[in-house]
Amino acid sequence: MPLWMRNFQSLLNIFLKSNCPLCERPTSQEVCQNCTQKLQRSCLPNPGVRWNQPLPVFAWGSYGGTLKLAIATMKYKNHPEIARPLGQYLGNAWLSSSTARNTKCIVVPIPLHSEKQKKRGFNQAALIAQSFCETTGLQLKVNGLERVQETEAQYGLTVSERQKNLAKAFRIGQDFRHILKTPVLLIDDIYTTGATAKSATQTLHQSGIRVLGIVATATTFNPNNPSYNSR
Known part of the structure; x- marks a missing residue:
C-alpha cells in the first residue's frame, strides 16, 4: 500500500x-x-457436542460474562452492530467443525413478532445469520419463518410453560411457500431449553421441510456435562 x-x-x-x-x-x-x-474466551471447547441430540444443537459460546453482556447490549441498548462479530465467531466455528463438511442447507433465523421487531428496530437472529452466512457461504432465507403470536418473555418460565407459550407461534414464511428439498439450519442468539427451536422445527416439519439442527451464538447448558438438559 x-x-x-x-x-x-x-x-x-x-x-x-x-x-x-x-x-x-x-x-x-x-x-x-x-x-x-x-x-x-467464551468459546466452548466443542461447539458441536450436542449435535447428536434429537434436535441437533451447535452453540459457539457459554452464556455468561462478556458474551452475555454483548448479547444484552445488542438487544436492549440498540447496538445491532455487535451481531456482525458474533455471527463471524459462529460461522468460523461451524466451518472448523466436522458437522459442516459436505453439508448443504439453507439458513433461517428464528423470527421476532413484527410488533416486537418494530419496537426493537431489528431482529438480532437475522443479523447474526447474515454475518454467519457471509462467513460460511451458506444461503440465507430471512423470511423462511414468520412469528404469528407475540409470546410473553420466556425468562423465568418452566419447560412446559415455555412449550405452551410457543405453541403455534410460527408459520411458514414467504420464502418457503413452495416445495423445498434442501434441509434448513435454524439460527438464534441464545439456546436455552430448546422450546423455541422445537416449535419452529415442528412448523417446518408440518410443511415437509427437514430441519438439520440449530446453531446459536450462546447456550446456557453446562459444557462440562453434555447430557445436561438446559433449564
Missing part, C-alpha cells in the same frame, strides 16, 4: 473511532480489542 494511502487510512480511522459499546473504550471496530479477547 502506498505511503499516502496508509496515512489517509490512519487519519480516516481516527475520525471513524467511536466508543466500544461494552466498555466505552475508543475503538474503530464494533467491539474493542480488549472486549474481543474476552468474548473469544
